[in-house]
Amino acid sequence: MANPVTFEVATVASDPYVPQYSGVMSPTDEVLASRGGVAGLKVYDEIRRDPHAFAILQKLKLEVVSREWKVQPASDRRVDKRAAEDVERQLKAIDFDRLTRGLLGAVLKGFAVAEILWSSTSLGWQAVAVKVKKQRRFRFDLDGKLRVLTRNDTVDGEPVPDRKFIVHRHSIDDDDDDPYGVGLGSVLFWPAWFKRQVLAHWLRATEKHATPTSLGRYPGGFDKEKQDKLLAAMRQMSNDTGIAVPDTVEVSLLESKNGGGGDFVEKLARYLDELMSEAVLGETLTTNSGERGARSLGEIHNEIRIAIAKAAADLVCATLKNTLVRWIVELNHPGAGLPEVYRDFSEAEDLDKKVERDKKIFEMGFEPESEDYINETYGGEWRRKADRTQEDPSAPGAPASPGATAGLDFADPLPVRNGERVVNELSEQLDTLGQPILDRMIEQIRAEFQEARDYDDLQLRLARLSSEMGVDDLASLIGQGALLASLEGVDSAHG
Numbered sequence: 086m087a088n089p090v091t092f093e094v095a096t097v098a099s100d101p102y103v104p105q106y107s108g109v110m111s112p113t114d115e116v117l118a119s120r121g122g123v124a125g126l127k128v129y130d131e132i133r134r135d136p137h138a139f140a141i142l143q144k145l146k147l148e149v150v151s152r153e154w155k156v157q158p159a160s161d162r163r164v165d166k167r168a169a170e171d172v173e174r175q176l177k178a179i180d181f182d183r184l185t186r187g188l189l190g191a192v193l194k195g196f197a198v199a200e201i202l203w204s205s206t207s208l209g210w211q212a213v214a215v216k217v218k219k220q221r222r223f224r225f226d227l228d229g230k231l232r233v234l235t236r237n238d239t240v241d242g243e244p245v246p247d248r249k250f251i252v253h254r255h256s257i258d259d260d261d262d263d264p265y266g267v268g269l270g271s272v273l274f275w276p277a278w279f280k281r282q283v284l285a286h287w288l289r290a291t292e293k294h295a296t297p298t299s300l301g302r303y304p305g306g307f308d309k310e311k312q313d314k315l316l317a318a319m320r321q322m323s324n325d326t327g328i329a330v331p332d333t334v335e336v337s338l339l340e341s342k343n344g345g346g347g348d349f350v351e352k353l354a355r356y357l358d359e360l361m362s363e364a365v366l367g368e369t370l371t372t373n374s375g376e377r378g379a380r381s382l383g384e385i386h387n388e389i390r391i392a393i394a395k396a397a398a399d400l401v402c403a404t405l406k407n408t409l410v411r412w413i414v415e416l417n418h419p420g421a422g423l424p425e426v427y428r429d430f431s432e433a434e435d436l437d438k439k440v441e442r443d444k445k446i447f448e449m450g451f452e453p454e455s456e457d458y459i460n461e462t463y464g465g466e467w468r469r470k471a472d473r474t475q476e477d478p479s480a481p482g483a484p485a486s487p488g489a490t491a492g493l494d495f496a497d498p499l500p501v502r503n504g505e506r507v508v509n510e511l512s513e514q515l516d517t518l519g520q521p522i523l524d525r526m527i528e529q530i531r532a533e534f535q536e537a538r539d540y541d542d543l544q545l546r547l548a549r550l551s552s553e554m555g556v557d558d559l560a561s562l563i564g565q566g567a568l569l570a571s572l573e574g575v576d577s578a579h580g
Contacts, residue, residue: 097262098227109224109232109241112265113258114195116274126220129194129270132277137358141365146189148394149401150182152428159422168414168421171209175413176426179215187217188401191255192365193273195266198223198231199251201409209417212409215251225264248412253404255397272364280357287350302335366390391430398428436463515566522559529554 097103103110111122120128132138156176158169184199191197202214224232224242231250232242254266299319303312315334362369368386406426414421439462453459459467533550537543 096227097229100262103227109226110229110264112195112267113263114265114267114271116271117265123221123224123265126194128274129268132270132273133193135277135280135361137280138273138277138361138365141362142193144390145192145365145394145397146186148391149189149398149428150185152398152430154181154185154402154426154428157425157427159424162422164418164421165424168418169424171417172410172413172424172426175212179212184215184217184405185398185401188251188253188404189397190217190220191253191266191268192397193268193270194220195256195268195270196220196252196254196264199253201249201251201412203248210413212413215409229264248416251404251408253401255400269364273361276357276360276364280354283350283354283357287354290350299336302337367393395428395430398430402426402428511566511570515562519559519562522562526554 097110103113112118116128117123117125119125133142154176156169156173158165187199188197197217198220199215199217201212202216204211204213222234224234226232226241231245231252233245233250234240234242237243252264254264255268256263256266257269257272258267303315307315319336359369367389370386402425406423410426411423414423456468529550530547533546534543537546
């Protein structure tokens with residue numbers, strides 16, 4: 086059996102679909118390829134000028150940087166812990182959130198580049214600053230290595246030093262062949278372009294129909310000079326309150342019936358906004374206004390948005406681990422493992438649900454081993470509540486004190502309040518037997534809430550449910566309880 090081939094075969098240099106007019110590659114992004122390659126990245130700046138596109142891109146970035154970031158050592162070894170502490174200290178010094186926002190520019194344009202400024206100090210090599218640069222300054226050669234455009238070389242650029250530049254890529258094609266990446270700009274370009282055309286048409290229509298067109302009718306005997314005077318008078322009418330014309334001339338205003346198609350244009354603009362929201366955030370309900378959906382659907386959309394933000398955060402952290410973090414460890418802590426840098430996307434547990442869970446566990450017969458569980462789980466300082474029945478004999482539920490005739494054989498026993506005991510027992514039985522029936526009714530109502538599309542739909546669903554929901558079981562149970570209570574009352578009266 087032959088040994089496996091160790092070198093890469095399907096290289097970019099051997100790709101027949103990649104033009105090789107020079108020593109640098111051109112982006113495979115079809116939008117950029119038709120607009121001058123990397124120099125055409127300015128078309129993506131036009132997308133960012135759209136208020137809605139800017140808002141959704143900012144929402145993605147801010148969702149990422151709003152999460153706390155952490156550094157976890159590679160192991161419990163002392164050298165690994167020291168390396169993790171050094172990495173965390175340096176990331177704080179360079180403003181890790183600002184660097185993350187800059188590298189997330191790759192989401193729109195495909196790639197982002199940041200330059201590290203190193204300094205040799207008593208603590209070792211320190212990254213004193215990391216500056217994000219414009220993508221237009223950089224090119225990639227056929228081996229995927231970065232080159233920077235300078236005044237001396239404005240075409241192919243010059244090679245960059247090692248451990249100097251961080252390159253973060255975002256590719257919707259999910260391949261490694263294009264070092265420029267393929268950003269969401271290639272998806273957002275056409276919706277943003279069409280939206281600009283729609284808004285331009287809308288503004289022209291609004292301007293046109295805000296001032297109706299003047300129509301002047303005159304007898305056939307008007308010569309050119311009289312026609313020009315009539316046109317001048319009608320133009321003046323747009324600024325003045327009135328004009329004077331001969332009685333043989335009729336002047337009127339032409340107004341559009343649909344006012345420029347405002348409703349149709351607005352719907353089209355909103356539809357294009359929704360397309361952009363779906364492309365960036367994967368959902369629409371957290372950004373676009375429109376018909377109200379069920380709360381459960383809104384929660385699902387929000388979970389999708391958070392999942393996409395977490396994926397973007399993981400990609401940035403992976404890039405930094407393989408560049409800046411690796412270089413800090415290799416320069417200052419040889420032999421140490423690379424620490425993990427990550428954003429914490431775990432959601433805080435709902436304390437109300439936790440209370441309900443703990444309450445059910447307690448009712449099953451279990452309790453915490455110590456009070457520390459309550460303090461650590463719910464915060465604050467708590468202690469076990471004292472038993473009032475032992476401290477205050479007069480408290481409700483406290484055991485009755487011995488009577489004056491206690492221990493005397495000849496004393497008549499005190500009357501027992503059987504009626505109150507029977508009432509309590511019947512109430513408890515009715516509550517126990519009726520709870521499953523009530524639970525089924527509540528579950529039916531909850532199901533209608535979750536499936537409703539809006540409040541109007543919910544009203545129709547509840548109205549239909551009220552006519553379909555059977556109460557025979559509950560009515561029968563209450564009737565039996567009432568009959569039993571009546572019999573107990575008669576028995577106690579004759580007892």
